Amino acid sequence: MEVDVLIVGAGPAGSTTARYCAGKDSRVLLIDRRREIGYPVQCGEFLPAPKEMYSMFPRTMDLEELFRIDSEHVKGVSEFVDMVSPRGRRYRCSFEGMTLDRRQFDKHLVKLATERGAEVRTETAFLSMKDGLAQTTMGEIRAKVIVGADGPKSRTARAAGLKGPDMCYPAITGQAEGDFEPAIKMYFGSIAPGGYAWIIPKKDSANVGLGVDPRLHKGSLRPLFDRFLASRLLSAKDVTMGFVPQSGPVSRTVAGKVMLVGDAAGHVMATNGGGIPLAMVAGRIAGQAIGAHLKDGAPLEQYESKWRHVLGKPLDISLWTRKLGDMFFPSDRRMEFAMMALGERGLERAIRCSRVFYFL
Ligand SMILES: Cc1cc2nc3c(=O)[nH]c(=O)nc-3n(C[C@H](O)[C@H](O)[C@H](O)COP(=O)(O)OP(=O)(O)OC[C@H]3O[C@@H](n4cnc5c(N)ncnc54)[C@H](O)[C@@H]3O)c2cc1C
Numbered sequence: 001m002e003v004d005v006l007i008v009g010a011g012p013a014g015s016t017t018a019r020y021c022a023g024k025d026s027r028v029l030l031i032d033r034r035r036e037i038g039y040p041v042q043c044g045e046f047l048p049a050p051k052e053m054y055s056m057f058p059r060t061m062d063l064e065e066l067f068r069i070d071s072e073h074v075k076g077v078s079e080f081v082d083m084v085s086p087r088g089r090r091y092r093c094s095f096e097g098m099t100l101d102r103r104q105f106d107k108h109l110v111k112l113a114t115e116r117g118a119e120v121r122t123e124t125a126f127l128s129m130k131d132g133l134a135q136t137t138m139g140e141i142r143a144k145v146i147v148g149a150d151g152p153k154s155r156t157a158r159a160a161g162l163k164g165p166d167m168c169y170p171a172i173t174g175q176a177e178g179d180f181e182p183a184i185k186m187y188f189g190s191i192a193p194g195g196y197a198w199i200i201p202k203k204d205s206a207n208v209g210l211g212v213d214p215r216l217h218k219g220s221l222r223p224l225f226d227r228f229l230a231s232r233l234l235s236a237k238d239v240t241m242g243f244v245p246q247s248g249p250v251s252r253t254v255a256g257k258v259m260l261v262g263d264a265a266g267h268v269m270a271t272n273g274g275g276i277p278l279a280m281v282a283g284r285i286a287g288q289a290i291g292a293h294l295k296d297g298a299p300l301e302q303y304e305s306k307w308r309h310v311l312g313k314p315l316d317i318s319l320w321t322r323k324l325g326d327m328f329f330p331s332d333r334r335m336e337f338a339m340m341a342l343g344e345r346g347l348e349r350a351i352r353c354s355r356v357f358y359f360l
Contacts (some may be wrong), residue, residue, distance in 0.1 A: 001029075001138070001139060001140070001141045001142070002027075002141070002142045002143075003027045003028065003029045003119075003141060003142075003143050004026040004027045004028060004143065004144050004145065004294055005018075005021055005022075005026060005027070005028040005029070005143060005144065005145045005146075005147065005290055005294075006029050006031070006134055006141050006143035006145070006146045006147070007028065007029065007030045007031070007118075007146075007147040007149055008031055008126040008134075008146070008147065008148055008149060008150045008155075008156045009031075009032060009148070009149035009150035009151060009156075009262075009264070010030050010031070010032035010034075010037050010106070010110050010120060010122075010149075011032075011106060011149060011151065011262060011263075011279065012106065012109055012262065012276050012279040012280050012283065013149035013261040013262025013263070013264070013267070013279035013280070013282065013283045013286075014030055014032070014147065014149030014150075014261070014262070014283070015030065015106070015109035015110045015112070015113045015283070016066070016109060016113075016279065016280045016283025016284055016287065017147050017149060017261055017283040017284075017286045017287045017290070018030045018110075018113035018116070018118040018287065019109070019112045019113040019116055019118070019283075019284075019287060020283070020284050020286070020287020020288050020290075020291065021286075021287040021288070021290040021291045021294070022113055022116040022117040022118035023116060023117055023291070024117060025294070025295070026117075026291070026294050027119070028113075028117065028118040028119065029118070029119050029120075029121065029141070029143075030110065030113060030118050030119065030120045030121070031120075031121045031122075031124040031125070031126065031136060031138075032120075032121075032122050032123075032124065033123065033124065033125035033126075033137075034122060034123070035122055035123050036103075036122070037106050037107045037110050037120075037122060038102055038103045038104065038105065038106030038107050039103045040238070040240045041102045041103050041173070041238070041240065042171075042173065042240045042241065042242030043102050043173065043207075043242070043276070044173060044198055044200050044207050044209055044273075045075070045099050045100045045101070045102045045200060045202075045207050046078075046097055046098075046099055046100075046184060046200045046207075046274065047067070047069070047097055047098050047099075047100050047276055047277065048095070048096070048097040048274070048277060049096040049097050049098065050063040050064055050067055051096065052095055052096055052097060052352075053067075053277050053281075055352060056269075056314055056352050056353045056354075057277075057281070057310065057311060057314055057353075059309060059310045059311075060281055060310055060311075063281075066280055066281065066284055067277070067280070069098065069100070069105075070108065072101075072104070073100055073101050073104050073105045073108055074098045074099070074100065074101075075098075075099050075100065075101045075202035075203060075205075076098065076099035076182070076200075076201045076202035076203055076206075077096075077097070077098050077099070077182060078095075078096070078097055078098070078099070078182045078183055078184050078200070078201055079094065079095075079096055079182055079183065080092050080093065080094060080095060080182070080183040080184070081093050081095040081183065081184045081186060081348075081351060082183050082184065082185050082186070083186045083188065083339065083347050083351075084185060084186065084187045084188065085188060085189065085335065085336050085339045085340070086188060086189025086190065086191070086332035086333075086335050086336050087332075087336055089336070089339070089340070091339060091343065091344045091347050092183070092344060093344055093347065093348035093351070094348075095184070095348070095351070095352075097184070099200050099201060099202045099206075099207060100276075109280075121138060123137075124136055124137055124138045125137045126150060126155055126156055126159075127155070128155075128159050129146075129159040129160065132257075134146055143257070144257060144293075144294065145257050145258075145259065145290050145293065145294075145300065146160070146257055146258045146259075147258075147259050147260075147261055147286060147290075148160070148162075148258060148259065148260045148261070148264045148265075149260075149261045149262050149264060149279075149283070150264055151243075151262070151263045151264060152164065152165055152168045152242075152243040152244070152245045152263040152264070153168070153243065154260060154263075154264035156258065156260070156264065157250075157260055157264055159258075160255050160256070160258035161255060162250065162252055162253070162255050162258065162260060163250055163251060163252070164245075164250060164260070164264055164266075165245035165246070165247050165250060165263070165264075165266040165268075166247040166250075167214075167245070167246050167247040168214075168243035168244060168245050168246060168247075169194070169195055169211045169212060169213060169214065169243065169244045169246045169273070170211065170212060170214060170221055170241065170242075170243055171195070171209060171210065171211030171212075171221070171241070171242050171243065171244050171273070172209055172210060172211075172221040172222065172224075172225045172239060172240070172241050173207060173208065173209030173239070173240060173241075173242070174207075174208055174209065174225075174236030174237060174238055174239035174240070175205055175206075175207060175208070175236060175237055175238045176199075176205060176206050176207075176208045176229070176234040176235065176236045176237075177204065177205050177235075178204075178205065178206065178234065179204065180199060180201035180202075180205075180206045181201065182201055183201070184198065184199070184200050184201070185198060185199040185200075186198055186272075187210075187228070188329075188335055188339065189332045189335050189336075190332050191210070191224070191227070191228055191231070192210040192211065192212050192224065192228070193212050193213060193216035193217040193224075193329065193330075194212050194213020194215065194216040194217065194326070194329045194330070195210060195211035195212045195213055195273075196210065196211065197209070197210035197228045198210065199232065199234075206234075208228075208229065208232075208234060208236055209225070210224060210225055210228055211244055211273055212224065213246075213326075213329065216329065216330060221241065222239075225239070244263075244268060244273040244275070245263050245266045245267075245268045245275070246268070246270050246273070246322065247266060247270075247319070248266055248270060248315055248316065248318075248319035249265060249266040249267060249308075249311075249312065249315050250265055250266045252304070253265045253303070253304050253307070254300050254301050254303060254304045257300070259286055259289075259290075259300060259303055261279065261282050261283050261286045262275065262278070262279035262282060262283065263275055263279065265282065265307075266315075267279055267282050267307075267311065267315070269314075269315065269318045269353055270315070270318045270319040270321070270322035271318045271321050271322050271325075271350050271351055271353065272318075272351050278311060278315075281307075281310065281311060282307045282311065285303055285306045285307045285310065286303050286307075289302045289303035289306065290303075314353035314354075315353070317353055317354065317355055318353040321350050321353075321355075321356055324356070325338070325350075342356060
């Protein structure tokens, strides 16, 4: 088979890339190894409001176009983030956002791509590359451009000799029933060593989960998750596991005709694990760069310089803050002290990818 663009992975990064490079003059194929797009949901499903994204990533533009979210995909809204210390002290900051129905949202993003002419094949996995040809479970595919949007453990990255994220935190998530106030809850300390546990409200339910630093917690997450649920008097169904890149953007996202986007490229905020907005912002930049490449022969490297210009600095600050946090995470006492020292202002700056202290 021969296409102009092969995109591996139909998550937010891959489908957004497809949406911005598909058209009547280019054949774009989006493949995903899953049977159902967007399912199982391996995500907290929280998406910041565009005004928050502009404040975190001031160089982004036209976010309203990218994030025009139908109300049917929004299952809850929140106005605050409450960060709870190991001893239960609450630090509240204003932060608006919504809880998505990611099972449907991912399908919606794929539909936007197919409306522009992209073709989609599910239950189709990328396996390797041989002589520049992609080897997949549907056979060999020749493409002018190959996009690795296949998540944190990207096989496409490895096949192209690119490095995917160095470090990923394991995370577990599920759905809990109940009434929850419109505030994201983040619980820090030994309840989720090196990471945090969360409650992200929906109407009549919540997405609950936790992620940990694998250097501080070895073995299964299930006992930790059960302990967290018991401490909040909750139970969860549809429990799944996933990995969150925590080492910042990878050093190179373009090699020859292969590009990496989204989790595969480490496009995740290291202080909170959020990656949906970045996957989509980078996906749009990738799609536009591919369009210019196919039309005028513009170098694909333009993608790398553009996403670094727009997202690079906040992502670097976020990584730096996470590394600073590593000094405090191993001990509840130190964590309690650090949260008290930072206070609501400092903690808010950390989750917004800003410097936690003005002088650092
Ligand atoms: C537990 C958890 C909670 C999270 N909570 C949030 C949150 O609340 N808010 C937020 O913004 N971010 C959150 N994230 C991060 C967010 O989910 C990711 O950053 C986002 O999904 C990245 O999109 P992506 O398209 O790059 O990758 P993905 O959404 O992972 O999509 C990758 C796709 O590639 C496919 N694929 C993989 N390998 C192959 C292959 N070899 N061949 C074909 N297809 C393949 C997969 O099936 C998948 O569909 C969370 C992550 C986890 C694990």
